[in-house]
Amino acid sequence: MKTRNILLAGAIALFSLSAAAQVGAPYIHDPSTIMECDGKYYTFGTGGGGLISADGWVWESGAVRPGGGAAPDAIKIGDRYLVGYSSTGGGLGGGHAGRILTMWNKTLDPNSPDFAYTDPIEVAHSEMDEDCDAIDIGFLMDPNGRLFCTFGTYFGNIRMVELDPATGARKEGAKDMDVAIDCEASSMMYQDGWYYLLGTHGTCCDGANSTYNIIVGRSRSPFGPFLDNVGRDMLQGGGKMVVAATERQFGAGHFGRFIVEPGVEKMSFHWEGDLDRSGRSVLAIRPIIWKNGWPEAGEILTDGNYKILSRRRGYALELTVDFVRAQGGMRGFGRGQDQPNVVVENQKLEDVIGGWPAGNIPVRANDYMARPHQQWTIEAVPEAGGYLGGPWYKIVIQGTNRALAAVEGHELTTVPEFTGADEQLWRIEQLTDGTWRIVPKSVPGCHHPEKWCLYSVADSTPTLGKFDFNNDNAKWDIVKR
Amino acid sequence: MKTALKTFSVVIGLMLLMPGFSGRAQVYADSSTQLDKYMVPVTTPTAAPDAQGFLGRWLLLEPISKPNRSNTVFTDSYIREAFAVQYFPGQLSNTLPKDGSKVKVTVEYQPPVNLQGGRPMGFGMAEPTYEKKTVSLQWHAMDSKMPNVKLFRFATNLTEDRYGIICWAVTVVNCEEDIPNVRLAVGSNSASMWWVNGEEAVILSGDRRRVMDDCASQRLTLKKGRNIIWGAVINGPGMSDFCCRFIDEAGKPVTNITLSTK
Numbered sequence: 001m002k003t004r005n006i007l008l009a010g011a012i013a014l015f016s017l018s019a020a021a022q023v024g025a026p027y028i029h030d031p032s033t034i035m036e037c038d039g040k041y042y043t044f045g046t047g048g049g050g051l052i053s054a055d056g057w058v059w060e061s062g063a064v065r066p067g068g069g070a071a072p073d074a075i076k077i078g079d080r081y082l083v084g085y086s087s088t089g090g091g092l093g094g095g096h097a098g099r100i101l102t103m104w105n106k107t108l109d110p111n112s113p114d115f116a117y118t119d120p121i122e123v124a125h126s127e128m129d130e131d132c133d134a135i136d137i138g139f140l141m142d143p144n145g146r147l148f149c150t151f152g153t154y155f156g157n158i159r160m161v162e163l164d165p166a167t168g169a170r171k172e173g174a175k176d177m178d179v180a181i182d183c184e185a186s187s188m189m190y191q192d193g194w195y196y197l198l199g200t201h202g203t204c205c206d207g208a209n210s211t212y213n214i215i216v217g218r219s220r221s222p223f224g225p226f227l228d229n230v231g232r233d234m235l236q237g238g239g240k241m242v243v244a245a246t247e248r249q250f251g252a253g254h255f256g257r258f259i260v261e262p263g264v265e266k267m268s269f270h271w272e273g274d275l276d277r278s279g280r281s282v283l284a285i286r287p288i289i290w291k292n293g294w295p296e297a298g299e300i301l302t303d304g305n306y307k308i309l310s311r312r313r314g315y316a317l318e319l320t321v322d323f324v325r326a327q328g329g330m331r332g333f334g335r336g337q338d339q340p341n342v343v344v345e346n347q348k349l350e351d352v353i354g355g356w357p358a359g360n361i362p363v364r365a366n367d368y369m370a371r372p373h374q375q376w377t378i379e380a381v382p383e384a385g386g387y388l389g390g391p392w393y394k395i396v397i398q399g400t401n402r403a404l405a406a407v408e409g410h411e412l413t414t415v416p417e418f419t420g421a422d423e424q425l426w427r428i429e430q431l432t433d434g435t436w437r438i439v440p441k442s443v444p445g446c447h448h449p450e451k452w453c454l455y456s457v458a459d460s461t462p463t464l465g466k467f468d469f470n471n472d473n474a475k476w477d478i479v480k481r
Numbered sequence: 482m483k484t485a486l487k488t489f490s491v492v493i494g495l496m497l498l499m500p501g502f503s504g505r506a507q508v509y510a511d512s513s514t515q516l517d518k519y520m521v522p523v524t525t526p527t528a529a530p531d532a533q534g535f536l537g538r539w540l541l542l543e544p545i546s547k548p549n550r551s552n553t554v555f556t557d558s559y560i561r562e563a564f565a566v567q568y569f570p571g572q573l574s575n576t577l578p579k580d581g582s583k584v585k586v587t588v589e590y591q592p593p594v595n596l597q598g599g600r601p602m603g604f605g606m607a608e609p610t611y612e613k614k615t616v617s618l619q620w621h622a623m624d625s626k627m628p629n630v631k632l633f634r635f636a637t638n639l640t641e642d643r644y645g646i647i648c649w650a651v652t653v654v655n656c657e658e659d660i661p662n663v664r665l666a667v668g669s670n671s672a673s674m675w676w677v678n679g680e681e682a683v684i685l686s687g688d689r690r691r692v693m694d695d696c697a698s699q700r701l702t703l704k705k706g707r708n709i710i711w712g713a714v715i716n717g718p719g720m721s722d723f724c725c726r727f728i729d730e731a732g733k734p735v736t737n738i739t740l741s742t743k
Binding site: 458465 | 553556557558559664666683685686687692694695696697699700728730732
């Protein structure tokens with residue numbers, strides 16, 4: 001009985017894994033910003049090496065970074081990759097002398113004949129006992145083509161220095177600037193005229209007991225001051241929360257930003273301890289949501305029952321079947337007011353499913369009325385793999401296997417049984433404004449399905465259309481029921 | 482005078498910059514209900530769609546009485562069945578009825594509505610039994626003066642019917658070349674069905690309000706030459722109305738077409 005319970009708990013944990021975290025062997029500490037190279041994704045970690053993924057969801061070890069040390073970062077400049085790291089380990093032994101190094105590579109694919117790192121060069125350092133520990137590099141190339149890096153740990157100040165994007169070396173004459181205190185794993189990003197400085201507060205390197213959390217401040221200047229949402233300078237400890245622990249994962253640290261396309265952004269970081277994976281440190285990828293000019297971690301859709309509402313009108317995606325009147329009809333104005341209230345049940349699937357056609361049924365959008373033909377179950381399909389930061393999902397009518405599918409001509413239907421075919425699999429991602437886009441894995445007769453998404457061509461008519469973040473027709477609210 | 486002109490220009494400029502100011506003329510309330518406020522008889526061989534692509538030229542048949550006290554009955558099945566009835570010869574054919582021609586239709590006759598009798602109420606009341614009657618209904622070629630085609634005022638001005646009706650409409654869309662990948666986008670009060678060149682294109686079921694681009698067909702091709710568009714609108718106690726246009730892949734109106742009713 002006990003064994004059975006353990007197996008059951010394991011199965012539940014694995015099930016929840018399927019939609020909550022990267023799969024494969026995503027074990028890493030201090031992941032560098034994710035890079036895409038020749039169709040594969042790469043991230044490097046502390047101690048050397050790193051992870052590779054063919055799809056951005058299933059990760060395995062295999063990335064190669066020489067030099068050991070701690071907390072690397074990477075950035076693509078032109079057709080080369082600049083990789084930075086610290087040759088030291090963060091002063092846990094007492095000393096805080098550190099060296100930040102950078103090196104180039106034409107490719108991140110260790111099997112490529114072009115794979116060769118240049119000799120590392122020092123761009124910053126810290127002395128044994130000064131108010132800085134030069135590790136944890138983070139790069140930013142701003143829209144003006146200026147390259148900056150931040151570095152530092154809990155021991156003193158986070159510093160920033162400008163680099164030469166042509167050489168990866170320190171820019172001639174550049175001086176270190178103090179921009180924050182007592183952070184680790186700092187990083188910068190630029191958005192809408194603001195420079196954002198991200199850091200990690202809390203305790204590192206203690207698995208499920210790590211209190212690591214990622215915070216942010218912003219400035220109009222790359223040199224600061226970086227203030228948080230209530231005006232505190234990060235040099236005074238300020239910072240607004242970006243991502244903290246979940247119920248099963250703890251110790252969010254080492255932020256990196258990946259822009260898929262306008263409106264679709266991801267953040268990479270590690271969980272210091274993932275209880276579903278023995279408390280190990282694992283790679284995490286979550287959407288970035290921008291709220292009032294501040295970044296927050298979005299959600300990876302979890303398995304469950306949902307209504308899917310168009311942003312265009314707010315109508316609910318539904319099967320094109322006859323509307324069946326439910327209990328609770330009009331009782332007449334002002335009549336029967338003295339009668340006791342009774343609970344009227346919602347219409348149930350068994351009340352209506354007998355009237356539905358057996359074959360394919362088209363979809364449309366309509367007023368949400370909590371009817372069975374509007375209620376969807378969305379579940380990850382673990383065996384199908386995924387994409388950057390998410391698994392492929394199936395979208396079925398709740399209580400059935402009737403699945404939403406793309407059809408030739410960039411249109412939609414539902415098929416009576418989910419078979420796992422690519423046109424029945426969906427990429428469901430939260431956008432930077434918190435809404436969702438829903439993209440088919442395959443559209444029969446189409447060579448670039450990734451450009452198409454569930455799209456409201458009219459208030460009541462969903463179809464497949466080209467994704468455009470600035471168009472509400474391409475966006476949906478997915479609301480748990 | 483020069484200063485006044487300058488001030489006027491600045492005010493207009495600021496108005497144009499104001500959020501929500503579309504540049505459209507303001508619409509003042511007007512209690513009149515005569516037909517020529519809404520539509521006028523066709524006097525030219527062809528007409529263009531309006532700037533937003535709305536199709537304004539239609540042959541409209543005077544309403545067919547079809548009593549319904551509530552619009553909640555308009556499921557897909559119900560309206561398909563209602564529109565599958567052969568009401569008149571040439572229904573859905575490629576040969577258009579002649580302007581002014583008449584057809585005989587047997588209907589469930591509803592006596593004229595007593596406008597002093599209050600609002601139409603359908604909740605919870607049993608549908609009365611209606612006498613069957615054969616009536617003569619006329620086709621009218623009309624140009625709408627609005628983006629929409631106000632069938633309710635067409636009915637109240639030309640007939641004794643207003644609620645519980647089916648209205649049939651047909652127009653010809655003329656194209657100088659094939660226009661692929663367009664959709665017929667429709668809004669109607671209440672439910673309706675639309676056909677393009679004999680094929681069902683779009684259906685609007687339920688208790689509908691007239692909303693531009695409420696429902697759209699799948700992608701279709703408007704072929705070079707004549708394209709016949711049929712529509713049927715059904716309503717219970719509501720103000721029958723519709724608006725129709727073709728939109729392209731980007732949702733932009735198709736305007737390089739002309740409309741005729743012959």
